[in-house]
Amino acid sequence: MSVITLTVDGCDVAVPAGASLLQAAGAAGVKLPTLCHLDGLTPVGACRLCLVALEGTTKLLPACATEAAEGMAVSTTSPELREYRRMAVELFFAEGNHICAYCVSNGACELQDVAVTVGMDHSRFPYRYPQRPVDASHPWFALDHNHCILCTRCVRVCDEIEGAHVWDLAERGSDCRIISGLDQPWGEVEACTSCGKCVEVCPTGALFHREDGTSEKHPHRELPFQLRLAREQGQWRNQGQALPQALEGGGEDPS
Amino acid sequence: MTRTIVIDPVTRIEGHAKISLHLDAEGRLQDARFHVVEYRGFEKFCEGHPFTEMAGITARICGICPVSHLLAAARTGDKLLAVQIPPAADKLRRLLNLAQLTQSHALSFFHLSSPDFLLGWECDPARRNVFGLMAADPDLARAGIRLRQFGQQILELLGGRKIHAAWAVPGGVRTSLSAEAKVWILERLPEARATITQALSLYKRLLDGPLQREQRVFGDFPSLFLGLVSREGRWEHLDGVLRIRAADGTIVADGLCEDDYASFLAEAVEPWSYLKFPYYRPLGYPEGMYRVGPLARLNVCDGIGTPWADAELAELRARSGTTDSGGHIVTSSFAYHHARLVEIVACLEAIELLVNDAELMDRHTRSRAGLNRLEAVGVSEAPRGTLFHHYRVNEQGLIERVNLIIATGQNNLAMNRTVLQIAREFIADPVAPDQEIPEPLLNRVEAGIRCFDPCLSCSTHAAGQMPLRLQLLAVDGTVLAERSRP
Numbered sequence: 001m002s003v004i005t006l007t008v009d010g011c012d013v014a015v016p017a018g019a020s021l022l023q024a025a026g027a028a029g030v031k032l033p034t035l036c037h038l039d040g041l042t043p044v045g046a047c048r049l050c051l052v053a054l055e056g057t058t059k060l061l062p063a064c065a066t067e068a069a070e071g072m073a074v075s076t077t078s079p080e081l082r083e084y085r086r087m088a089v090e091l092f093f094a095e096g097n098h099i100c101a102y103c104v105s106n107g108a109c110e111l112q113d114v115a116v117t118v119g120m121d122h123s124r125f126p127y128r129y130p131q132r133p134v135d136a137s138h139p140w141f142a143l144d145h146n147h148c149i150l151c152t153r154c155v156r157v158c159d160e161i162e163g164a165h166v167w168d169l170a171e172r173g174s175d176c177r178i179i180s181g182l183d184q185p186w187g188e189v190e191a192c193t194s195c196g197k198c199v200e201v202c203p204t205g206a207l208f209h210r211e212d213g214t215s216e217k218h219p220h221r222e223l224p225f226q227l228r229l230a231r232e233q234g235q236w237r238n239q240g241q242a243l244p245q246a247l248e249g250g251g252e253d254p255s
Numbered sequence: 256m257t258r259t260i261v262i263d264p265v266t267r268i269e270g271h272a273k274i275s276l277h278l279d280a281e282g283r284l285q286d287a288r289f290h291v292v293e294y295r296g297f298e299k300f301c302e303g304h305p306f307t308e309m310a311g312i313t314a315r316i317c318g319i320c321p322v323s324h325l326l327a328a329a330r331t332g333d334k335l336l337a338v339q340i341p342p343a344a345d346k347l348r349r350l351l352n353l354a355q356l357t358q359s360h361a362l363s364f365f366h367l368s369s370p371d372f373l374l375g376w377e378c379d380p381a382r383r384n385v386f387g388l389m390a391a392d393p394d395l396a397r398a399g400i401r402l403r404q405f406g407q408q409i410l411e412l413l414g415g416r417k418i419h420a421a422w423a424v425p426g427g428v429r430t431s432l433s434a435e436a437k438v439w440i441l442e443r444l445p446e447a448r449a450t451i452t453q454a455l456s457l458y459k460r461l462l463d464g465p466l467q468r469e470q471r472v473f474g475d476f477p478s479l480f481l482g483l484v485s486r487e488g489r490w491e492h493l494d495g496v497l498r499i500r501a502a503d504g505t506i507v508a509d510g511l512c513e514d515d516y517a518s519f520l521a522e523a524v525e526p527w528s529y530l531k532f533p534y535y536r537p538l539g540y541p542e543g544m545y546r547v548g549p550l551a552r553l554n555v556c557d558g559i560g561t562p563w564a565d566a567e568l569a570e571l572r573a574r575s576g577t578t579d580s581g582g583h584i585v586t587s588s589f590a591y592h593h594a595r596l597v598e599i600v601a602c603l604e605a606i607e608l609l610v611n612d613a614e615l616m617d618r619h620t621r622s623r624a625g626l627n628r629l630e631a632v633g634v635s636e637a638p639r640g641t642l643f644h645h646y647r648v649n650e651q652g653l654i655e656r657v658n659l660i661i662a663t664g665q666n667n668l669a670m671n672r673t674v675l676q677i678a679r680e681f682i683a684d685p686v687a688p689d690q691e692i693p694e695p696l697l698n699r700v701e702a703g704i705r706c707f708d709p710c711l712s713c714s715t716h717a718a719g720q721m722p723l724r725l726q727l728l729a730v731d732g733t734v735l736a737e738r739s740r741p
Contacts, residue, residue: 101419102311136305136651139625144305210652211623214311214421216429 006072021063021074022050030076033085033114035092035203036151037064040224041160046151048088049114052076060084086118094125095174097132097146098204104217105205111149128174135180136210137187141199148178148206154198161224166192178206197223258282260678260692261726261737262700263290272709274700275726276678282685287675289667289704291530298657306335306626306648311421313644313659318418319362322355322410323637325423326493327644331633332425335648336624343617344427345494350609351413351423352493352635353602357447358406359638360549360595360602363708364454365399368592371702372461376695383698395457398450402599405447409606412436427621432610440610444603451599455567458596462574466589472680473703474588474673477502479535479545481665482552483636484509490552490559490601492636498555499535499545502586507535513634516643520660533665544668547640548707549594554584561604567597588673588706595708626652637662639708663709670707677703692736 002017008028015024020043025032035047045065052063055073060081063074075081092098092111100106132145155167155178166189170179181189199207200220208217229235263273277286301312310328314321326348333340340348366385374383374391382390389396407417413432414420422429462470479502483495497511499519511519523532523540534543545551559565571593575585585594609615630647640662647656681696726737 101315102308102421104308134303134305134651134653136653142305142651210305211307211625213307213424216424 004068004070006068006070006074008074009076015068019068021052021061021066021068021072024068024072024074025050025052025063025076032063032076033117034064035110035114035149036153038153038157038201038221038224040226040228041153041156041201044152044156047092047149049085049118051081051084053078053081082118086120087124089115089118089120090123090125092149093120093123094127095130096149097129102214103147103205104208104212104214105147105202105219106215108215108217108219109205110203110221130174132177135186137185138192138194138210139187140194140210141186141196142208142210143178143180143186144206144208145177146206147204149204150176150178151203152178153201153203154178154207157197157201157224161227162193162195162197164191164193164195167198258730258736259726259734260682261734262692262697263726263737272704273726274674274704276674276682276700277730278685280730284675284679284682287671287678288527289530289670289674290528298659301654301657304654306332306646306652306654307425309644309646309654309657310424314419314421316659320355320359320637320639321419322351322423323635323642324644325421326352326635327633327637327642329423329425329428329633330493330635331631331644331646333427333622334631334633335626335628335646335652336425336622337627338426338622338624340427340622341617341619342614343431344620344622346609346612346615347413347428347432347620348423349493350432350606350615351410351428353606353609354406354409354413356406356492356636356638357599357602357606358403358410359708360599361399361403361406363638363705364592364595365396365403367708368702368705369395369399371698371705372458372466372592375465376698376702380694380698395453398453402447402450405443408443409436409440412439424621426623429621431618431620432615434616437610437616440606444607447603451596451603455596455600458593459570462593468680469699469702470587470589472676473699473706474669474676475586476672476676477586478669478672479507479538479543480551480554480584481535481545481547482555482641483634484556485560488557490556490564492552497634497641500555500584502584504584513632513643516632516645516660522660522664528667530667531664532667533660534668541668544672545665546588546669547662547665548591549598549638550585550588550591551640552636553594553597559601561601561608564597564601564604567600571597588669588703591706591708626650639663640665663707666707666709670704670709673703673706674700 003014004017005012005014006024008025008030011028013024013027015027022032022037032050034050036044037050043064045062048062050063051060053060053075098111100112134142134144136142152169155169158167159165166180168179170177170183180186181191186192199209200223202219205217258278260276261273273290275288275290276284279285297313297316301309304312310325310332313324313328316324370383370385370388374387385396410420411417414422479499481497481499483491484498485491485495497513498506499508501507508519519536520533521536523534525532534540535545536543553568553571559568571590572585575587575590632643632645635642642662643660645658646654649655677699681699726734
């Protein structure tokens, strides 16, 4: 495996070729705030919290979606970056209806955590208080659009890990929202396997178990990473015994 | 010329309010109005939310009695799930409500009302507060604060935090009581008992001495009283049936179920207050005036069921010329203060019994189920009286309609009557056109309201601090005089 060397905040780091700047920052001991990123899912650069500066360009780049290159000089912190990150978080709060007090995710919410990380004590933007519905048509789970930040983790985990592709984005701008199926009530989407992975990876209280009340959500956001690792490393093999060829993939159809 | 005296804002109550005294053309007191000038709109903005969020949302109505809303919401949720909660959950909820009643009554008596009794009506208003009490009688003030802390600490031991713990949920409660918590409660009970013994003895001396006039003129009038009683007719605060008793001791209605509240209660609205005016439907408005809260609970019940509390109840009734065996009941609103102390005794005895109950520690505390019913009414006895939550949900469990009937609202008609009676006693009648509003009147009118320990944040489902304003208004609504306290 070839290795890329670069500097993060003046610190020399070496990462495998193909690694992202987020991974390079991690190698340098820098933890960048993220919301849309989740290990095990394809990066999309949607939340703009992991923006970093690169020497030689004035454009700020999302670390999660930028591949490390040889000789890069990355800066992860500056007054400008801190201001941008805080502003991004304030806009999340101003845009939706994020009321922690009664939220299922209170205490286990990544949006709440990044608000603390970026030092957001209030929002400088006026709250929009949009009128958004709750879809509780699924027998076990519900989607509260009031708490959704459009990170698309649910879209990606359903498509990339579960393979069901129930979720998508619809509309544009301030009307943009998550939809299930062909914009049907979630409970009517036949493709949904009710696996619950979308609920486990949601960074806020937008997706939750219907029986949960305030602060009762205990998500398992490491799930995609564990599942992907297990598949890549073939961890389902039992004590060294290979699965039947048909299940291994790539084998000939036994029929 | 007619005029109106306005007290605005009202101080040492939970919320924003003003009082106006309306004079006729001859300067005689014609009417008194307690205006609640804050609006919150919980009933509206809960619409569209999952019913499982209602405990978390409605508990935010109040920082003094969030537990009452939490319990009413959880109990309404139980009915939507159509489950019976585990016995341990019922007992844990009871323990929570008893702790809540204790801390709220301690706050009302020691922090808000006792400065009037102990420092005197004529005392400088700048000193007539809990800080003045601390200066005058530091031991009593400390004991009162620690009694409230006792209740608050139990709330934290159960729910993880003193205020707004989302611990009671549809189907039961989230966690059990720890063994360490049980030990703490039992260790602190003797001190709580000693404090309430001291407070009762002090208060009875005041009743026999300087407070005799107040007992007579602070809202002493016949009305109905409403409250929960156990199925055996005893004092109850969480799970029982509703009973309504008239001032002559007659039981007007008994065994009422909260599900049918709309058949016997109705709400009137007046343009000058955000606080609604519930009344007993069969008697109409405003004749159907009824009172709720500590005094009402003690009036409707046959007895409390624990020895010390029963003895104190008997004394409360005897002092008012009433008897244990029915007959007349206690009608002076001033007796709410005494009733609060008696209820603290009842709570402390009940807490001791509960904490020593082995079933309380059972680990089964929550019944799980999906939505099985689309409409339900839940009730709890809040410190200030009977609290109703009524939800209707759609097939997905999302709220379509909410109605909250709050204790303070149910005392609204009685509070207005109390203010009028006090004003008639303490204002020269007729009022001279240039008469100033004397400070002792201002304070006694406020104190009349404080008998009910009103919580306006709850009852209008408002935010902020709450001082008292008094206005004098002409018949055409012109403000002739105004006095307020910061």
